[in-house]
Amino acid sequence: MNIIYLLDLIGTFTFAVSGALAASNRRFDLFGALFIGFVTAVGGGTTRDVILGLTPVFWIKDISYLIVIVSAVVFTLIFSRKIAALEKPLLFFDAIGIGVFTLIGVEKSTALEILPIFAILMGVLTAVMGGVLRDVFVYEIPLIFRKEIYATACFVGGIVYFSLFYFEMNKSVVYFITMLVIIAMRLLSLKFQISLPKVGVDKQ
Amino acid sequence: MNIIYLLDLIGTFTFAVSGALAASNRRFDLFGALFIGFVTAVGGGTTRDVILGLTPVFWIKDISYLIVIVSAVVFTLIFSRKIAALEKPLLFFDAIGIGVFTLIGVEKSTALEILPIFAILMGVLTAVMGGVLRDVFVYEIPLIFRKEIYATACFVGGIVYFSLFYFEMNKSVVYFITMLVIIAMRLLSLKFQISLPKVGVDKQ
Amino acid sequence: MNIIYLLDLIGTFTFAVSGALAASNRRFDLFGALFIGFVTAVGGGTTRDVILGLTPVFWIKDISYLIVIVSAVVFTLIFSRKIAALEKPLLFFDAIGIGVFTLIGVEKSTALEILPIFAILMGVLTAVMGGVLRDVFVYEIPLIFRKEIYATACFVGGIVYFSLFYFEMNKSVVYFITMLVIIAMRLLSLKFQISLPKVGVDKQ
Numbered sequence: 002m003n004i005i006y007l008l009d010l011i012g013t014f015t016f017a018v019s020g021a022l023a024a025s026n027r028r029f030d031l032f033g034a035l036f037i038g039f040v041t042a043v044g045g046g047t048t049r050d051v052i053l054g055l056t057p058v059f060w061i062k063d064i065s066y067l068i069v070i071v072s073a074v075v076f077t078l079i080f081s082r083k084i085a086a087l088e089k090p091l092l093f094f095d096a097i098g099i100g101v102f103t104l105i106g107v108e109k110s111t112a113l114e115i116l117p118i119f120a121i122l123m124g125v126l127t128a129v130m131g132g133v134l135r136d137v138f139v140y141e142i143p144l145i146f147r148k149e150i151y152a153t154a155c156f157v158g159g160i161v162y163f164s165l166f167y168f169e170m171n172k173s174v175v176y177f178i179t180m181l182v183i184i185a186m187r188l189l190s191l192k193f194q195i196s197l198p199k200v201g202v203d204k205q
Numbered sequence: 206m207n208i209i210y211l212l213d214l215i216g217t218f219t220f221a222v223s224g225a226l227a228a229s230n231r232r233f234d235l236f237g238a239l240f241i242g243f244v245t246a247v248g249g250g251t252t253r254d255v256i257l258g259l260t261p262v263f264w265i266k267d268i269s270y271l272i273v274i275v276s277a278v279v280f281t282l283i284f285s286r287k288i289a290a291l292e293k294p295l296l297f298f299d300a301i302g303i304g305v306f307t308l309i310g311v312e313k314s315t316a317l318e319i320l321p322i323f324a325i326l327m328g329v330l331t332a333v334m335g336g337v338l339r340d341v342f343v344y345e346i347p348l349i350f351r352k353e354i355y356a357t358a359c360f361v362g363g364i365v366y367f368s369l370f371y372f373e374m375n376k377s378v379v380y381f382i383t384m385l386v387i388i389a390m391r392l393l394s395l396k397f398q399i400s401l402p403k404v405g406v407d408k409q
Numbered sequence: 410m411n412i413i414y415l416l417d418l419i420g421t422f423t424f425a426v427s428g429a430l431a432a433s434n435r436r437f438d439l440f441g442a443l444f445i446g447f448v449t450a451v452g453g454g455t456t457r458d459v460i461l462g463l464t465p466v467f468w469i470k471d472i473s474y475l476i477v478i479v480s481a482v483v484f485t486l487i488f489s490r491k492i493a494a495l496e497k498p499l500l501f502f503d504a505i506g507i508g509v510f511t512l513i514g515v516e517k518s519t520a521l522e523i524l525p526i527f528a529i530l531m532g533v534l535t536a537v538m539g540g541v542l543r544d545v546f547v548y549e550i551p552l553i554f555r556k557e558i559y560a561t562a563c564f565v566g567g568i569v570y571f572s573l574f575y576f577e578m579n580k581s582v583v584y585f586i587t588m589l590v591i592i593a594m595r596l597l598s599l600k601f602q603i604s605l606p607k608v609g610v611d612k613q
Contacts, residue, residue, distance in 0.1 A: 021608070024554070030605035032561060033554030036541075047460065052251065054260025056462025061527050078608050119265050133240075137341065137545065146228070146237030153236060197234035200225070200282050256455065258464025323469050337444075341545065350432070350441030357440060401438035404429070404486050 005176065009105060010069050012098025015091060016131050017042040017073035018084075023139045025081055037138055038074040042066070044131035049106055049123050053113060096187040099128040100180035103155040107162050107179075121159030128155045150190035153197060158183035209380065213309060214273050216302025219295060220335050221246040221277035222288075227343045229285055241342055242278040246270070248335035253310055253327050257317060300391040303332040304384035307359040311366050311383075325363030332359045354394035357401060362387035413584065417513060418477050420506025423499060424539050425450040425481035426492075431547045433489055445546055446482040450474070452539035457514055457531050461521060504595040507536040508588035511563040515570050515587075529567030536563045558598035561605060566591035 020041030024034040043060045050058040060066040077084060084091075106127030110120035129145055129152050136143040145151050161182045165175040189195070224245030228238040247264045254262040264270040281288060288295075310331030314324035333349055333356050340347040349355045365386045369379040393399070428449030432442040451468045458466040468474040485492060492499075514535025518528035537553055537560050544551040553559050569590045573583040597603070 025608045027550065027554070028607050029554040030556075030607050032559070032605055033551075034608045036554065036560075051255055051459055052260065052262050052265070054258070054462070056460065056464075057521065057523065058460050061460070061523050064524060064526070067526065067530075081608070113261065115261065115265050116268060118268070118271065122271075133342075138541075138551070140344070140548070140550065142231065142344065143237075143342070146231070146233040146240065148234075151236070152240075197236055199232050199234050200229045200238045200285070255459055256464065256466050256469070258462070260464075317465065319465065319469050320472060322472070322475065326475075337546075344548070346435065346548065347441075347546070350435070350437040350444065352438075355440075356444075401440055403436050403438050404433045404442045404489070 005101060005104070008097055008101040008180070010065060011094060012101050013042045013066055013069050014073045015094040015098045017070040018077045018091060019095065019132070020135050021074040021077035022081070022084065023135055023141070025077070027139050031078075034074050034078060035071065037135055038077075039070050040138060041131045041135040042070050042073070044134040045102060045127040045129060046106070046131075048130045048134075049109070049127045052126075053110065053123065055109065092191060093188070096184045096191075097180075099151070099155055099187060100158065100183040102128040103158050103183055104162070104176060104179050107159050117163045121156060121163070124159045124162075125152050125155040128152070147196075147199070149194065149196050150186055154183045154186035154190065157186060209305060209308070212301060212305040212384070214269060215298060216305050217246045217270055217273050218277045219298040219302045221274040222281045222295065223299065223336070224339050225278040225281035226285075226288065227339055227345070229281070231343050235282075238278050238282060239275065241339055242281075243274050244342060245335045245339040246274050246277070248338040249306060249331040249333060250310070250335075252334045252338075253313070253331045256330075257314065257327065259313065296395060297392070300388045300395075301384075303355070303359055303391060304362065304387040306332040307362050307387055308366070308380060308383050311363050321367045325360060325367070328363045328366075329356050329359040332356070351400075351403070353398065353400050354390055358387045358390035358394065361390060413509060413512070416505055416509040416588070418473060419502060420509050421450045421474055421477050422481045423502040423506045425478040426485045426499065427503065427540070428543050429482040429485035430489075430492065431543055431549070433485070435547050439486075442482050442486060443479065445543055446485075447478050448546060449539045449543040450478050450481070452542040453510060453535040453537060454514070454539075456538045456542075457517070457535045460534075461518065461531065463517065500599060501596070504592045504599075505588075507559070507563055507595060508566065508591040510536040511566050511591055512570070512584060512587050515567050525571045529564060529571070532567045532570075533560050533563040536560070555604075555607070557602065557604050558594055562591045562594035562598065565594060 017038040020038035021034045023041070024037040027033075029037065043058075043066060046060070047058045050056060080087075103124040105124075107120050107124035110123040111117075132145055133143045136145075158179050162175060162179040165178060170178075221242040224242035225238045227245070228241040231237075233241065247262075247270060250264070251262045254260060284291075307328040309328075311324050311328035314327040315321075336349055337347045340349075362383050366379060366383040369382060374382075425446040428446035429442045431449070432445040435441075437445065451466075451474060454468070455466045458464060488495075511532040513532075515528050515532035518531040519525075540553055541551045544553075566587050570583060570587040573586060578586075
């Protein structure tokens with residue numbers, strides 16, 4: 002699980018950076034940046050834990066998350082002028098983040114003996130809810146509702162996870178392929194700007 | 206309880222439709238429509254379960270809710286051009302929805318031996334919180350804070366529920382009358398455009 | 410604990426007033442004012458209880474909170490034209506509110522044997538989350554992310570709390586000094602308009 006844990010912290014760092022950037026765009030103060038960074042990084046997992054009744058929630062039991070988030074916010078504020086140059090690496094690490102967050106969400110849920118479809122949904126929730134809450138708190142329409150494949154990649158990853166276990170694949174292999182599928186789908190959708198179809202009709 | 210369960214699913218379907226419509230007005234993608242439909246349909250009951258500690262929350266234990274919600278969103282997107290013609294039936298089914306949601310919320314809370322007033326509040330929360338969350342996620346001022354009798358009907362229904370039990374009425378009768386009062390109040394307030402008084406003063 | 414309980418209810422009243430005022434600015438109806446007043450007053454403690462798994466949440470076990478909140482909202486609506494004159498006393502009672510809310514949040518968390526830093530964060534959350542949720546529901550950028558020392562005062566108060574206990578001070582003294590530090594920092598930051606530095610850069 003060690004590599005998963007490392008990837009989890011990388012994802013947490015990246016999500017916190019995206020939260021701090023959103024706060025910075027709105028000219029929040031330092032507390033605001035820490036708050037939004039925190040919500041973005043752990044909002045998904047917290048919502049999952051609360052819905053499933055796994056309380057106290059995960060980040061209270063391991064101080065690493067807090068340390069990583071505070072570091073990420075401080076890092077963002079120091080380098081905020083240069084962070085535009087980091088856009089591509091950030092998108093790459095964000096893809097890793099949703100990959101590992103989905104995996105952890107699915108994994109945690111299977112321990113509760115709920116139907117696989119709900120474990121998959123909990124995986125998706127873990128990956129996307131932090132970003133949705135970030136956008137609510139800074140009053141932006143969540144991008145995730147509009148642009149490119151994001152939640153869909155997580156959902157497909159969840160299906161892959163259960164399919165591979167069904168064929169009795171080795172656990173490490175399942176973990177690796179699940180994350181790889183999510184990361185690949187996400188990066189490809191970015192590269193080729195593939196989106197889900199919009200719903201509703203344009204108003205004239 | 207069979208008829209209650211059926212009404213519950215009808216309410217769930219109607220709430221999910223209203224969520225999908227709101228997403229469609231904002232031109233969200235398919236994932237956005239499913240997300241908002243889901244939040245609208247189960248947001249009230251989920252908030253209730255989380256506040257009361259009844260976790261994992263209700264919709265994880267019964268796949269019917271998920272199936273009904275996905276069907277409702279797909280239905281909405283297919284017929285979105287014709288759904289304006291369905292406005293009246295939708296308002297009617299929405300009234301049924303808040304009636305049965307309130308009843309279920311009150312009923313579930315009484316099992317916890319909390320004061321009747323809190324059971325009533327949990328009933329109101331079950332009925333209204335989904336719509337409030339929908340509006341927060343699509344950045345509309347929640348209509349429920351401004352127009353017509355809505356939460357008030359649920360609140361009165363909750364009082365009726367406990368009054369009838371106090372007089373030792375038959376359970377089925379209590380259920381029926383509680384829902385009838387809520388549905389009637391809601392439909393009458395729509396027909397005659399009766400609202401609660403606004404607070405504050407208009408600014409010039 | 411009697412004086413703490415009294416201060417808690419004073420804080421609850423003041424927070425509910427601020428919620429009712431925000432609802433009144435948006436011309437919500439009576440239900441909207443009660444809803445926002447309620448969320449503002451107990452939103453922080455509810456979030457804390459849900460994250461820690463202390464459910465059912467605190468206000469369901471003691472009807473005083475509900476009575477105080479309803480009274481506060483009614484009071485606000487009756488005197489809404491004259492409440493501008495009350496701005497200074499309200500800021501004063503609000504400072505008392507965050508002082509006692511932080512103390513209660515920290516105190517409750519220590520019972521769970523989590524790390525002191527998380528108990529402090531739960532204290533800050535108890536004090537600030539109600540105001541953040543109020544602003545989300547009325548679509549204002551949370552002031553707390555932008556102006557004056559607020560969360561910072563609560564955070565410092567939490568550090569004071571654990572420092573004093575470390576030196577084995579008497580419990581009542583710890584309580585008193587913790588609240589005093591928070592209230593003093595908050596009032597001084599208001600008087601001298603001291604804010605945390607803003608993050609990000611102004612756009613031209």
